[in-house]
Amino acid sequence: MSAAMPAPPAGAPVLAVEGLTVAIQKVTILHGISLSIEAGEMVALIGHNGAGKTTFLRALMGIQPLAAGRIDFAGARISDQPLHRRAALRIGYMPEDRRLIPTLSVAENILLPGWTTGIADAAERLEGIYAMIPEIAKVASRPALSLSGGQQKLVALARALMIGDRLLLLDEPFEGVAPALVERFQEIVAGLRSEARTVLICDSSLDRERSLYSRWMTIERGAVVTGMDGREGQPAA
Ligand SMILES: Nc1ncnc2c1ncn2[C@@H]1O[C@H](COP(=O)(O)OP(=O)(O)OP(=O)(O)O)[C@@H](O)[C@H]1O
Numbered sequence: 001m002s003a004a005m006p007a008p009p010a011g012a013p014v015l016a017v018e019g020l021t022v023a024i025q026k027v028t029i030l031h032g033i034s035l036s037i038e039a040g041e042m043v044a045l046i047g048h049n050g051a052g053k054t055t056f057l058r059a060l061m062g063i064q065p066l067a068a069g070r071i072d073f074a075g076a077r078i079s080d081q082p083l084h085r086r087a088a089l090r091i092g093y094m095p096e097d098r099r100l101i102p103t104l105s106v107a108e109n110i111l112l113p114g115w116t117t118g119i120a121d122a123a124e125r126l127e128g129i130y131a132m133i134p135e136i137a138k139v140a141s142r143p144a145l146s147l148s149g150g151q152q153k154l155v156a157l158a159r160a161l162m163i164g165d166r167l168l169l170l171d172e173p174f175e176g177v178a179p180a181l182v183e184r185f186q187e188i189v190a191g192l193r194s195e196a197r198t199v200l201i202c203d204s205s206l207d208r209e210r211s212l213y214s215r216w217m218t219i220e221r222g223a224v225v226t227g228m229d230g231r232e233g234q235p236a237a
Pocket residue numbers: 024025029047048049050051052053054055056096204
């Protein structure tokens with residue numbers, strides 16, 4: 001547990017989002033999204049290309065400013081906090097486009113968020129990640145740019161795991177990789193679920209991985225419209 005962040009009050013969701021609204025260049029992209037995620041849930045947010053999934057995750061990470069709404073994490077308001085303060089919250093983010101530093105080695109890419117947030121046991125965490133994803137250990141000293149796109153996605157997942165012990169946000173982890181690697185990603189994600197990690201996964205379809213999730217929601221035109229638990233979001237305007 002991070003020293004910087006107290007445990008959430010009993011019964012409080014890990015993540016609670018209320019009325020989250022984002023506008024880009026005066027166009028409203030996200031229309032008042034409200035949702036919450038409890039500890040140990042693996043939740044899917046499903047939507048077509050352009051539905052707003054990436055924008056939502058970027059807003060959670062503080063990369064994309066909010067026009068309105070609030071984000072509570074572990075019982076504390078984080079939407080008012082500057083980006084650098086949010087980095088230490090132990091939220092791991094795997095962006096859809098990977099965003100590795102090409103000239104750094106695989107190991108350095110994974111360790112980087114551990115170093116920047118001052119995690120004391122980054123080396124031990126790296127060993128744990130190698131145990132979970134042994135194929136990464138085999139390429140640990142290679143520069144990230146020498147890997148295939150699918151391998152780079154695995155490294156981006158590993159980097160999110162380095163600090164994401166409170167919450168993992170995975171943007172389309174199964175997209176754009178060869179079928180064999182999709183199966184491997186599913187295996188790793190299933191392992192995270194069995195460890196009761198708290199995870200939000202965005203994807204464009206539910207077809208392949210429905211059984212992975214404890215719950216799913218649908219996002220359409222910037223609004224969350226349905227959830228398997230019967231909750232209804234705001235329909236798109
Ligand atoms: N920087 C930007 N400038 C203008 N429009 C943007 C920008 N970023 C996102 N959008 C628009 O916001 C909407 C949501 O995009 P977003 O990338 O969040 O969707 P997505 O569900 O993640 O889809 P994809 O899987 O294609 O990334 C789209 O209409 C997109 O064109």
